[in-house]
Amino acid sequence: DVADIPGVPAWLPEHLQEDGIEALYPPQAEAVERGVTGGANLVASVPTASGKTLIAELAMFSAITSGTDGADDHEGTADETVTDGTALYIVPLRALASEKREEFEQFEAYGLEVGVSTGNYESDGGWLADKDVVVATSEKVDSLVRNDAPWIDDLDCVVADEVHLVDDGERGPTLEVTLAKLRKRNPDLQTVALSATIGNAEALAEWLDAELVDSTWRPIDLKKGVHYGQALHLEDGNQKRLPVRDSEKQTAAIVRDTLEDDGSTLVFVNSRRNAEAAARRLASTTDPHLDGEERDRLAEIAAEIRDVSDTETSDDLAEAVEQGAAFHHAGLSREHRSLVEDAFQERLVKVISATPTLAAGVNTPSRRVVVRDWRRYDGTAGGMQPLSVLEVHQMMGRAGRPGLDPYGEALLLASNHDELDELFERYVWADPEPVQSKLAAEPALRTHILSTVASGFANSREGLLDFLEATLYASQTTEGGRLETVVDEVIAYLAANDFLTRADDEEGTLRATSIGQTVSRLYLDPMSAAEMLDGLREFERTAGQRASRSAPDGEQDGEPPGFEPASELVSDAGDDIGESDDTPQPTAMGLYHLVSRTPDMYELYLRSGDEEEYSMEAYEREDEFLGAMPSEFEEGRFEDWLSALKTARLLEDWADEIEEGTITERYGVGPGDIRGKVETASWLLNAAERLAGEVGLDVTPAIREARVRVEHGVRAELVDLAGVRGVGRKRARRLFATGIESREDLREAEKSVVLGALRGREKTAENILTNAGHRDPSMEGVTPTTPDGDPTG
Ligand code: ADP
Incomplete structure (x- = not known):
């Protein structure tokens, strides 16, 4: 019974009852038994939609109100709750931060203050100190720690949502290192990690020194299966007839079958574009099933959707919604998403086609779930790659609405008999993979080793190794000495680039240089910083050479800057730079190319024919590049150079006021991709300006102008x-x-x-x-x- 939970604030049980929560779900009860409301560390590995959020709330609210006496009759009015602490809730995606904030804001009625911190690296978020619950991405928390936010030390409880994402090559290491740092700084910090069902939850518990709730309990039964031919093949061995009509796709047949039984369907696909296309197509399946009243209400919702923004996406969405279908992905605005989710919950919208990105954080259960695409394009692996069992099971977990459906059904689609067998083997019967730390990857270690030294967590090789012992990676690696070898390589790299200094003493004392400090605070991959600094220095050096070559009497080395730039440089640079300064300045293209070749920028891929086009352009504009162009014989490096050029061209077009539509066509990208590149470029240029200023390179006016131009697209x-x-x-x-x-x-x-x-x-x-x-x-x-x-x- 929710009235008997020890350690929680007095207002909580009543609040839960008002929300229809009378008793804890078994995994929640187990979490309480293991002490989550008494300050215990906990890893909860439970299926999707089984009430993880409440486990987090129990932990956070008991942690921040401990010390106040829950027994003296608080009636839950705002000014009566006394909180003396702060809880931090770490989300994996920015978009999920606002979902969670909304979720927690209902508790502001009891005097809790909720803050969100996602954007803007390089600040200490001082204002967050007054909040009771702070929601932030792991990148943001990492940067708060780097910028030495003092309130970080006063945290009482940290919750890591979707902690199984430590397995993710890109953002996993940040989550891992951040948790390790928080816990190192504050050994009393209560750590609660929420995970999907994984193969090795006990490894996570061991790493975090935590109690474990490892459960497969679900509030509603789930039947997994595969649709093939004219039937559903379910995991319990049963088959159900589900015919596909001529000219109908499998997904449409399933949606129609569900509708005939008055239910709705959630369809997972692998890209935003596919989500939009599927909604458009499925609208013709849902449309005939709408009655007059539903039509009227859907028309109202469609009007609200159009009111949110005046874009093509908004229009497409409204059109689908009018017919009872919708799409859902991270490219939608927050308002669009909640309109769609609410309409689905009210059963007005009968089908949603979604990308899985946000599905984890959104509470949209559905009678049936169809995982239509089980492969996804993966650039690094080159081509379509199967999704992990973990991901597919998370999507499937959305099937079945507790209290409304007898059970949920989650289906994959097979187009032939072999695929039917394969899907059963691969996903229906399979157990989720164990999660594996990705910290040993070079870029991750480069970044985190520098920041660990820069923010004072460790000041020697020994200290670093000691700190890294607190990571999941260390608890998982079996190869003796491997960690030491990589750490030594990374230290050597950072020292060679003057980001760290090594003392010749016994402990191997390490110190971040002032430029190293800046790199860490700017949240740059040290390799990006090195690339940019090298390029800018190379520019100054060669600009000097060119100038002295063209000077009348052959100047000597060491001539101070201040000469006229070489003419071929001026011709292209002329309209890009301020005229007041006679120091040679790089062109906007040169700078865009420089930031595009750093590892912090995702370059555009070269398509067939691109290589020739961009090789020609590269030779034509060779003078503008900052740093020497690799030779064509260095195949990999040359290709990278061209990809960066293609990316730089996109930025240049944008800053030349080329129409958005022309750019999307020219480079085969979406409007969101342009915005993404532009954002990354302005962040990197801002960083480049800071670095250049710090090492005394006189190129900041050009960098600033290139940044402002690309920021505004003018x-x-x-x-x-x-x-x-x-x-x-x-x-x-x-x-x-x-x-x-x-x-x-x-x-x-x-x-x-x-x-x-x-x-x-x-x-x-x-x-x-x-x-x-x-x-x-x-x-x-x-x-x-x-x-x-x-x-x-
Ligand atoms: P998860 O985070 O595990 O995916 P959620 O925390 O979003 O799942 O919970 C799913 C739904 O279950 C929510 O609508 C929540 O209100 C509801 N819920 C959670 N705990 C209980 C409970 N003890 N009794 C009834 N409903 C609950």
């Missing part, structure tokens, strides 16, 4: 205008065409001209004038003048 002359909030690249260009060329001009502008340039949108015009600091932004009674020669018509 040419140099629009940088000032586009910086006004609400203006953006298109409006800036239109304003410019009317003669309004700067923020200052905008402040003084004739209102009718502004309104004309903004095509008569009064609200927009008012906002923009306000943001520019106009004395009287009101547009009342102003009529637009359309100036001659408006290029956009």
Whole structure:
């Protein structure tokens, strides 16, 4: 019974009862038995949708209110709850942070304050110190630790959600090291790790020195199976007829069959594009099943969806929703997602096609789940790769709504008999894989070893090894001496690049240099920092050589900078850089290429034909590159160079005001990819500027301009205008065409001209004038003048 949970604040049981939670689920009860409300460390490995969130809440609320006496009759009013601590909830994805915040915000009624910290590395998040519950990604927590956020030491409880993701090559190591650091800094910190069902939960428990709840209990029965031919083949050996009509796809047949039984279906696919296409197609299956009232309500929801934003995605989604189908992926806005989830929960939307990314954090159970795609494109492995059993089981776990369905059914699709057998072997009967630390990978160790030294966790080789002993990696590795070997290699690399110094003493004292400190705080892969510094230094050196070559009397080495740049450099660089400075400056292309070849940027792949095109371009623009181009005989390196060039070209196009649609077509990417590249590039350029400044390279004006241009997607002359909030690249260009060329001009502008340039949108015009600091932004009674020669018509 929820009234008998020891250690929790007085208001909690009643709150749970109001929520319809009368008794704890068995894994939750077991967690309490093992002391989760009394400060015990705990690993909970339980299936999807079996109430992990409540386990976390029990731990966090008891940890931060301990010390107050739960027995003196608190009635749960806001000012009565006394909290004296902070709990940290670590999520694997930014998008999940807001899901969780909303979940926890219901407790603000009891006086708890919830904060979210996701963006903006390189700050100590001081304001978070006053919160009771902080939700953050592991990257963010890592950066808070690096920036020495003092409140981190006062944490009472940390929860790691989806801890099985330590297995993930990309973000796993950060989660692993961050947990290790938090626990090292604060040995009394209660650690609660939530995991999907995995093969080696006890290894995680051992690593975290934690109690273990390892359960396969689910609130509702789950039957897994495979659809093949005209039937469902279920794991219990039963078969159910489920015919596929002519010209119908398997998924549509299953959705239709479920609908005939008045149920809904969740379909998992492997990409955003596939999710959107599937929703479009399945809409024709759901549409005939809607009654008049459902249609009306769906039309209202579709209108709300269109109101959220004026984009193609929004339109596509609304269109599908009108017919009872929807798609769901991380590219949707938060508002779109909750509209879709609510409509699905109310059974108005009958099918959702989703990518699995967010599925873990979203509570959308469904009568049936179809895992349509069990392979996914994987760039590093080159081609389609099967999903892990763990992932497929997590998706399948969404089947069955407790209290509403007798059981849930989760299905894979086979197109021939061999595949039927394969899917049973591979997923239906298989156990989830054990999770395995990925910390030993070089980039991960480079980053984390530097940050561990820079933030003072370790100041010697011995200390480092000692700290690394606290990681999952150390607890899993059996190869004696392996950790030492990699650590020595990484230390040598960091020292060679002047990020660390090694003293020649017995302990092997290590110290981060000031540049090493900066690299760590900027959250850069040290290799990215090294690449950028090398490129910028090389530029200064060769620019100097060129200049001295062209100088009349053959200058000597060691000539101070300050000479004229070589002419071939000026010609391309001319419109990219400020004129006031006569130090040679790299071109925007040179800088975009430089950041594109760092390991922190995902490069675009070369498609067939690209190699030739970009080789030619590379030779034509060789002078612009920062650093020497590899020779064609170094195949791998040369290809990387070209991929970086392709990426840099995309950035250059964007900063040259090329239309978004043209860019997506030219490079075979989506609008979200452009934004992703642009964001990464501006972050890296910002870092490059800081590094250049720190080592005294005189190229910061060009870097700043290249960054601002790519940030706003504009040419140099629009940088000032586009910086006004609400203006953006298109409006800036239109304003410019009317003669309004700067923020200052905008402040003084004739209102009718502004309104004309903004095509008569009064609200927009008012906002923009306000943001520019106009004395009287009101547009009342102003009529637009359309100036001659408006290029956009
Ligand atoms: P998980 O995080 O394990 O995927 P959730 O924590 O989202 O699962 O829980 C799934 C659903 O079960 C939620 O809607 C939650 O309110 C509900 N729930 C959790 N615990 C209980 C309980 N003891 N009794 C009834 N419902 C519960």
